[in-house]
Amino acid sequence: MITRKEVAAMAGVSEATVSRVFNGVGPMKEATKQKVLEAAAALNYHPNAIAQNFARRRSGNLGVVLPYVPKVHIFSTYYFAEVLSGIGEQARNSGYDMLLMFRAPGEGSDYSGFFRSHKVDGCIILGATDTPQEREELRKLEEFSYPYCLVNQQYPGEDFHLVDADHVQGSYEAVRYLIGEQHRRIAFLNGSPEYSNSADRWQGYKRAMKESGLLQPELERPGDMPDGWYYEGNYSRKSGVAAAHKLAAYLASGEIDGIFASNDRMAIGLIQGLRELGYQPGQHYSIIGYDDSEASRVTDPPLTTVAVPFYEMGFLAAKRVLDRLNANGQEAVIPDASARSMLDTRLVIRQSVKLSSGTD
Numbered sequence: 001m002i003t004r005k006e007v008a009a010m011a012g013v014s015e016a017t018v019s020r021v022f023n024g025v026g027p028m029k030e031a032t033k034q035k036v037l038e039a040a041a042a043l044n045y046h047p048n049a050i051a052q053n054f055a056r057r058r059s060g061n062l063g064v065v066l067p068y069v070p071k072v073h074i075f076s077t078y079y080f081a082e083v084l085s086g087i088g089e090q091a092r093n094s095g096y097d098m099l100l101m102f103r104a105p106g107e108g109s110d111y112s113g114f115f116r117s118h119k120v121d122g123c124i125i126l127g128a129t130d131t132p133q134e135r136e137e138l139r140k141l142e143e144f145s146y147p148y149c150l151v152n153q154q155y156p157g158e159d160f161h162l163v164d165a166d167h168v169q170g171s172y173e174a175v176r177y178l179i180g181e182q183h184r185r186i187a188f189l190n191g192s193p194e195y196s197n198s199a200d201r202w203q204g205y206k207r208a209m210k211e212s213g214l215l216q217p218e219l220e221r222p223g224d225m226p227d228g229w230y231y232e233g234n235y236s237r238k239s240g241v242a243a244a245h246k247l248a249a250y251l252a253s254g255e256i257d258g259i260f261a262s263n264d265r266m267a268i269g270l271i272q273g274l275r276e277l278g279y280q281p282g283q284h285y286s287i288i289g290y291d292d293s294e295a296s297r298v299t300d301p302p303l304t305t306v307a308v309p310f311y312e313m314g315f316l317a318a319k320r321v322l323d324r325l326n327a328n329g330q331e332a333v334i335p336d337a338s339a340r341s342m343l344d345t346r347l348v349i350r351q352s353v354k355l356s357s358g359t360d
Helices: 004-011 015-023 030-043 049-055 078-093 111-116 132-143 167-180 196-211 237-252 264-276 310-326
Strands: 061-067 097-103 122-125 148-151 162-165 186-190 230-232 258-261 286-288 305-307 340-343 346-348
Touching: 004 015, 004 030, 015 030, 061 078, 061 310, 078 097, 078 310, 111 122, 111 132, 122 310, 132 148, 148 310, 162 167, 162 196, 162 310, 167 186, 167 196, 167 258, 167 286, 167 305, 167 346, 186 196, 186 237, 186 264, 230 237, 237 264, 258 264, 264 286, 310 340
Parallel strands: 061 097, 061 122, 122 148, 148 162, 162 340, 186 230, 186 258, 258 286
Antiparallel strands: 305 346
16 A cells, blocks of 8 residues: 655655645645645555545534434435435535434534534534524524535524525415416415424415405414414324314315315325315315425325425535535635525426316
């Protein structure tokens, strides 16, 4: 195995100089650097990656914080699988390893501690919620200029680094499509209020319904909705099934003719629960989901939904973190230096909406 000492001897420099060249540490004459690189190439010398990271005080890890929920198979959910695939692709392209870190609900965050302990060089945070403690921890990352990025969670009033999708517009277009197919009594199954995308979906639904005169202009809170028009789940299939048993009575009375669900898992749970009670989607009622998960394409009938670029969100979040890391704190050299990135969504029309022409 070729050693640093042999490279130094061939190049006519010290071992310390060879080390500085490969670790990018300290000032260096270009001629000296070239001599070292040419000697290394001639000898087929490859520096030890672990030693390089130690010299740079880097771990070589891109941290990803995930929520830990007992008995929930997080990697089988479309959202997390797609985002992690995007992060992993960018990390691999950049020579980084992904370090997954799980946090239980209600467990305190110490994001800056990951950096202080040199466990990670950059950090991407999934499943964050809007709590005072979470905001305080994120402010610490800002204060010390640690490279991090949030995915799919916003904090009003803060300028945190984040990548998200335009859920307001996505929800608006979904509900407008239902209205365009002559649905007028549209129920909304939303997710947990602690997530900003739940608030975004509520804004999109509310805007579409108000513009069409289906909700009063002064209505602002879910609690002001007509009976049977608003439900809250936790983005799980089971919460969709639970909502189905509440919705069934309003379908039977004709008080509801369409449903918009905040994600495909809840929509599929609703379909399953309502089918057990004798109601068929696209026939007795219409339903639209959100995410464009693989499962949405194989439901019976296939589910109309809103496509969200989760893979691209993960890829972009990782790129932003690694760009900041490699810029050595010089934000100005990063092409996309703004704190927020908002990606577009797209309505995907399938067969779960009963068309105004009367066809399925």
